[in-house]
Each structure stands twice: as C-alpha cells, then as structure tokens.
Amino acid sequence: MKTILLLICLVLVTGACAAQDADRYLDGLGSKLRSAGNHTESLLLFNLSVEQNASYVEGWIHRGDSLRALRKNNESLESYDQAIRLKPDSSLAWSGKAEVYAAMKDFKNASFAASKATQFDSKNKAYLFREGKLLQAEGYFAEAALRFDRALAIDPKYKDAIYRKGLSLVASNNLSQAMELFDRVLAIDPKYKDAYNAKGLALMADGKYEEAMAEYDEALKLDPRSGSASINRIHALLAQNKQKEAVDMLLRL
Numbered sequence: 001m002k003t004i005l006l007l008i009c010l011v012l013v014t015g016a017c018a019a020q021d022a023d024r025y026l027d028g029l030g031s032k033l034r035s036a037g038n039h040t041e042s043l044l045l046f047n048l049s050v051e052q053n054a055s056y057v058e059g060w061i062h063r064g065d066s067l068r069a070l071r072k073n074n075e076s077l078e079s080y081d082q083a084i085r086l087k088p089d090s091s092l093a094w095s096g097k098a099e100v101y102a103a104m105k106d107f108k109n110a111s112f113a114a115s116k117a118t119q120f121d122s123k124n125k126a127y128l129f130r131e132g133k134l135l136q137a138e139g140y141f142a143e144a145a146l147r148f149d150r151a152l153a154i155d156p157k158y159k160d161a162i163y164r165k166g167l168s169l170v171a172s173n174n175l176s177q178a179m180e181l182f183d184r185v186l187a188i189d190p191k192y193k194d195a196y197n198a199k200g201l202a203l204m205a206d207g208k209y210e211e212a213m214a215e216y217d218e219a220l221k222l223d224p225r226s227g228s229a230s231i232n233r234i235h236a237l238l239a240q241n242k243q244k245e246a247v248d249m250l251l252r253l
Helices: 002-012 019-035 041-051 058-070 071-087 091-103 109-120 125-137 141-154 159-171 175-188 195-205 208-222 227-239 243-251
Strands: none
Touching: 002 109, 019 041, 019 058, 041 058, 058 071, 071 091, 091 125, 109 125, 125 141, 125 159, 141 159, 159 175, 159 195, 159 243, 175 195, 195 208, 195 227, 208 227, 227 243
16 A cells, blocks of 8 residues: 555655655645545545554544544544644644534533643634633633633734623623623624624613613614524513513514
C-alpha cells in the first residue's frame, strides 16, 4: 500500500516526494475535499493518511472533523483522543471534542474539552466565547461572564460576547448593566435583533412592559417571523391584562 501511494505521490507532485510526505499529501487532498463539503471522500483520504503515519496528529484531527461532519460522534471522539494521546496540548483536538460533545448535548464534557482548548490557545477569542456559552448552558452565568470578559479583552467590539455577557447579567438580575451591554451591541450593529429581544426581557424583569414591547417591536421589524420576539411580546401584553391583543397576536403566528 505504501509503495503504491508513494508512486501516486511521485506522479502527481512536482519534484521529489519523500515517503514521510505521503501522509501530508493525502491529508492535503482530504482537506480540499472537506472544504468543498465532501466529507465521505475526505474521510477515505484521512484514513489513508493515518495508515501511512499513525503518529501524524493533524491527520487524526482532520479525520475527527470529517467524522463529526458525518455525525459519527463516537468515532470522531476516538480520532480526537488519538490526536491528544500524541499531542496532549493540541487545542484543535480539544476543540473538536468540545464541538462533538456540544452536539450531543453533553455540556459537562463539552465545557471540559472547551476549557482545555482555551488553556492551550488562550488568545483565541472564539474558544473563550464558546466556553462561555457552554458554561451558560450549564447555568454557570458568573463564570461564563468571566470568559466573555477575556474575549472582550482581545476584541472590545466582539458583539456576540457583549450580548452573551448581557444575558449572564440578566440571569443574575443585574438588569441595568445588562441593558447597557445590549445598547452597546446595538451601537455596533443596529440590526442585531437578539439584542432588542434580550433588552425587552430585561425591561420586563424590571416591570417595564410598555418599554419592553417597544424593544420587541424593533426586533420584529428586523425579523417579522421571530418566534421568540412574538412570544415575549404576547407575555408583555398578558402582564398588562391585554388579553384580547395577546390572543389576536397569538392567532397571527
């Protein structure tokens, strides 16, 4: 098998191709297919790559990525684990595990894997953001806010992190600061509909139902089909004893 692959490599690649490069060449071909969305065929090439060199960390990671895309979660985890055995500080392998566990709704293991990815790539704002989201999913809002703060230290205009930190503050009943954060998001992106919706929730929690409805209306202007904004607006109407308007709106959904 190795001899055949080496011959293919020699034919297709300009210049000399050492045997130890066959794994990388196959991995490169697989990566191109994966980028094009062809995960089944890319997996075949990644399998060949790690057969050529069982110590090739990137091959195991990319194999895990294709298996994850194909929703073969257990096999994907095994592939990432092999990469981690070879390179325990591989942030990409830990990140892949976090994504698999999150897809499986196993937030405890997802949070652990995400924290390891961040540990080994502490300046990656996307990793910090994901870790914060997973902590929120587990109900650890204060801890999540700290991760968003770290992401914002890297990029002060990271609007998704600002928004998510605002949600943590709402959960902690820190409503005034939460609304400041939602306003900050909207100053960066006036079309960020979720910030209007979240601001409405914070206003409702403060008993300001009319003001909350105005925020829901802004969200619905941007997305008339927004189910969350519509449902929240109905709750605001009911809180004001406007049952007829609430029912009328419910019937239009």
